[in-house]
Amino acid sequence: MSDQPAGDKGRVGPGFAETVSLLALLTSLVALSIDAMLPALQEIGQDLGTKDPNDNQLIVIVLFLGMAIGQILYGPLSDSFGRKRPIYAGLGIFMLGSLLSFISWDFQSMLLGRFLQGLGAAGPRIVAIALVRDQYEGRAMARLMSFVMAVFILVPAIAPALGQGILLFADWRAIFLSFVCLAMVVTVWFFLRQDETLAQDKRLPFSLSHLVAGLRDCLSNRVAVGYILAAGFVFGAFIGYLSTAQQIFQQQYELGEKFPLFFAVLALAIGAASLVNARLVMKLGMRYLSMRAVISMIVLSTAFTVYAALHGDTPPLWIYMLFFSVVFFCIGLLFGNFNALAMEPLGHIAGLASAVIGSLTTFISLGLGMVIGQAYDGTVVPLVAGFAILSCAALAAMVWADRTASR
Template sequence: MSDPSRPKAGFAEYIALVALLISIGALGTDIMLPALDAISRDLGAPRITDGHFLVTAFFLGLAAGQLVVGPLADSYGRKPVIYAGYGVFIAGCLVSGLTESWAVMLAGRVLQGVGAAAPRIVAVAMVRDQYEGRAMARIMSIAMAAFIIVPIIAPALGQGLIHLGGWRMTFVGLVVLALAVLVWFALRQVETLARADRRAFRLSNIGAGLVEIARTRVALGYTLTAGLMYGMFVGYLGAAQQIFQGIYGVGELFAAYFALASTALGAAALVNAALVMRLGMRRLTWLALLALTGLSFTVWALGPLLGGPLPLPLFLLWQLAVFFCVGITFGNLNALALEPLGHMAGLGAAFVGSLATFLSLPLAAAISGRITTAVTPLIAGFALLGLAACFTMFWTNRGRPD
């Protein structure tokens, strides 16, 4: 747009780039899931199960970083902010990979999250620059389907790196992958925000924009709904290793079981991309939320009747079903929240991403911190947060189903 002489990625390449930019958050957490216990033990964490704080610290930085990168991207353009974000992310990886201190490790993880906020949020604003409404939801759904390859392969990649050189090699892997995506992005993606459309970086402008967003019922309501969905998902991420290796004892097969659940997210994204133009974002999201909530309450109620721990096959069936529902909602909720905010897509994406992430953190901690010897807290968390999401979306739409 601002420099039409630059090479522009074709549609398939554009989708792949967006997916990789968005996936830096998933990559930053999933690649080290097999190493959480080892990191906690080697760096002297208070408890061996405190590894989930490495996930929470990353998302804390991600939430804080989004508050800054959105307004910056509206002022200085999309590409410079993404460049800076990758630099901060790589610095955080180096801090975490070299430290001998648990506290410094957590600080490095926060720094990684701050850096990851730039590509994660600005990529969404970049899509909003060029698409809106159902078309944006379709693009985001296809990107999510491509993005889902990351959580499928990342734990296995992490295990391979750990075998090569211990848990510190996972951070080396993150640096190498970040540099590769950064070079690809620099060479093939044009700037999508024309200079004439940029907003001066003033606190008064940011404050006025935030007030406008907060008063926009649709933006606020769908952001809160997204935060509830993120809460259950991040809660699962923080407890995934404990669930599969600690409770079910799958050992080295952890990466395979984690990948199995991730395929449901990818399948849902493809289904959503195929249906969203015909059925609409709201209707699909409603159906997914109702199914997720009903399934979770049903399995939660079945638990005591089984007279023991939930069998692994039943847990996997529930997980595949509800993750399919989660996958339907992710692309739609972002597009719905940003639909009225096209004139300030960077700040809007920052608000949506930051508020949703901040809301998700205590909810995720409440779920993952309770998972020790059974998966019941996870299922209960999905049921209760799903119900809350249904009520929030009902309020957002003023009682209308679509």
């Protein structure tokens, strides 16, 4: 395969470094929107009149809901209308949601704004990957995507620090204004430097029946369903962590403005695991690594739940950090492998299946993550117990899927 772009070879477009930067920004809007807000959740809830501190978690949860709906729509739309228009639409919806959150007058208007942010940010994240496939192939595509993912991994580590930095000079509304400014810069940059990459003769007519058929194919394949469930269970535990991270770090452990530092350490554990997985998966296989990662999570989470319950429900911070560093390393091994295992039997509808799998996984995880978050009672026990229970559920789903595959 050629290492040259697969698109218009006569056009002088953005160079490699510029392409990486542009695509990394497009795909990182979701992570930035989630994590940069975490230091401000308590302040937002107080200003908008929430009665229960756990209600502030909905500011995170609702964004995932918008993203879940958006994932299943943007892929088919980009196959029908080209890559650029869905990205523009997503960026526009994202800016509208950011503006609504910026001017929000009550908690309901904030949640609507966050939903629109998630719905909009899903577009650039999903379609940017297709845009890369249009332009590059072979080793060039692999090289470019590796750099994009390296930047993507760093965003969750630095986003809370960015949010905390803004709070040092302004109130929480300035964070949403920064989202609008960033999206405007990306939109103009994308408009000026990126051409359409999907030729007119390669576009497919948009069909709701095609979307329904793809959903039916996914749900009728037991291997795909098993790993969608497993991914949903594990990601549900992770959403439970995201929902309660601000309360646990800033209130329970009283870390205050140091919260972003500790959050970054745990985020980097996931990134490190992704790099390790890339090296080990070819030698050991996706199922081998995934099974051992899930079993490790079960053992660690069960033991830590008992330890926390017996030691005043608030274990020493260093033990809490050590536990989650190892657990998040396991999660980093699982994210890519679960998605690939679910996709394995669906190669005939790969593009649509990717959107369906991502959407279904997010929908499953939303409800579970909300249950864990709303169970927060000032201790770490509900969160850690949630990891133990959902890891067991993920293991059961994997065993069921693998037994089906071996028949």
